[in-house]
Amino acid sequence: MRSPGVVTRIDPTKLRTDPELGLVFTIQDLQTLFGVTAKFDINEYAIVLDVPGLDRFSGKLAETETPIQLEGLPQVAPQKFSIAAIEQKVNASGSASRSTNYRGDFLAVGSAFGGSWFIRTDQPNLENPQTWNIAEAQFLRQTNSTDYFVVSQPTFWQTQGTGDYWGFTSIQQQGFVPPQPFGGGSSDPRQQLQADSIGRTISGKAEPGTLARLVQGFGDRVIAEILVDSSGIYRFENIKSQNQFLGNNYRILLYPQGRLTAQPEIQEASFSTVLGQLPAGASGLIVSGGLRRDFVGNQSFLGNFSDFQGGIAGRWGLSENLTVGLGGVYDESARALAELFWRPGKLPLQVAVSALTGNRM
Structure with missing residues (x-):
């Protein structure tokens, strides 16, 4: 049961029943259950x-975003x-x-x-x-589950060539959904193997009957x-952690006995995400093949x-x-290529490792 001043759980079997009114609250019930x-x-x-x-009640619940209806348009x-x-x-x-x-620099963008x-x-x-040359040229096509990059691009592995x-x-x-770039120009395939947000679990301990509220930042x-x-134990699941520059600082407000008029106990819940992490159960597969290009001793456009390069790699979110x-x-x-992205929940530690076998790392 919810009221402006308290949120509590009531067992109806413990309430009194009036033959004419049905379930009723006594004066003592109002005091015990609601602090009234x-x-x-x-x-x-x-x-x-x-x-x-x-007059002091605040903390409006965040409204759920209304989905956009495209049917009929x-x-x-x-x-x-x-x-x-x-x-x-x-x-x-x-x-x-x-x-x-x-000296000049010419660029153009468009769709096709x-x-x-x-x-x-x-x-x-x-x-x-005759001194001009194409520095970058790229075509990108994105679908709901697959991205295609053609012509110039960075390799998904680190190279010293x-x-x-x-x-x-x-x-x-x-x-998972990759982050959407804000700027125009060429795109990096490596960013498409990253998740825009990862669902986190925030949990803790409190006395039974406590109302735990999750708020972002200082709002x-x-x-x-x-x-x-x-x-x-309270638990908030699938709280989105952004991979961009947005903050991921949250606070848990604990109201004893669900009384919103009481001063809440405040617990911090901040976390970050390593670039390259995927949500639990998500996966990505990248396949690439092409040639190395240079202008040494060549004035062509x-x-x-020369030198074929290519590779295939998978990435899996284990947790x-x-x-x-x-x-x-x-x-x-x-x-061979191996990658590891780890951000423990209880330690201020981040690990991001990408290594190739041989004499290059």
């Missing part, structure tokens, strides 16, 4: 209830190809004894065939097109609440392509605190 005192006003010939803290098909933005930068440098040199594309051209000598990597990468996600909006039962990954890559030679 009562007195009889002979002039009004009525019982006057004194409900404490009505007209569908507009996007264009097969579009240009969203074009930018040309020019940097002029020179002196009295040296001729002016114009259900995905997005990005290109950036480096122009060391703006007046000589020179040049950059051009190829094809496919990433499958099961049980008073209640995310969840639970009335502690005879076990003396695309550069030199909300532990994620492991295994795989193999070919980078000048065949190598």
Whole structure:
């Protein structure tokens, strides 16, 4: 039973039953269960209830986000190809004894065939097109469970080789949603193996009958609440821990006997997430293959392509605190890949390890 001043659990078998009114509360019940005192006003010939803290009640429960309904709305098909933005930068440098040199940087972004594309051209000598080269070029297509990267991109394993990597990468996600980048431009396949948020469990001990409320930061909006039962343990499950720069600081407000008018005991509950962690039961699979590119001794627009590289790796969330990954890559030679992401719940410790066999780490 909930009132503005108290939240409590009542056993109806312990209440009195009036033959005409049914279940009733005695004056003593009001005092014991709700902390409400009562007195009889002979002039009004009525019982006057004194409900404490009505003007001080706060802590509104956070409202559940209303899902967006798309049924019945007209569908507009996007264009097969579009240009969203074009930018040309020019940097002029020179002196009295040296001729002016114009260096440029050209980039463009847009959409095509259900995905997005990005290109950036480096122009060391703006007046000589033969010196221009494509610094980055990428096409990205994302579906509900799979992402596709084509052309230039970072490798998902750490490499010490020179040049950059051009190829094809496919990433499958099961049980998690990757973070959404805020900026435009090229994307990193490694970020798509990370979860935007991970469900955490917050638990503790309190006296039976205590009302435990979970609030974020120093605000008073209640995310969840639970009335502690005879076990003396409260538990809040699937509390989202963001992988971005948002804070993950929570407080538990413990109201003795469920009385919201009492001064609550405050317990801190802060935690963080290691980049690369996945929710418990989630998994990701990445497959990539391509060529190394460099411009050493070459003034061509695309550069030199050589040395095949590629790999396959999986990542599994074994628990909300532990994620492991295994795989193999070919980078000048065949190598095994192992990953470990661990954030214990009780210790201020974070572990993120990614290692290749051989003489490179």
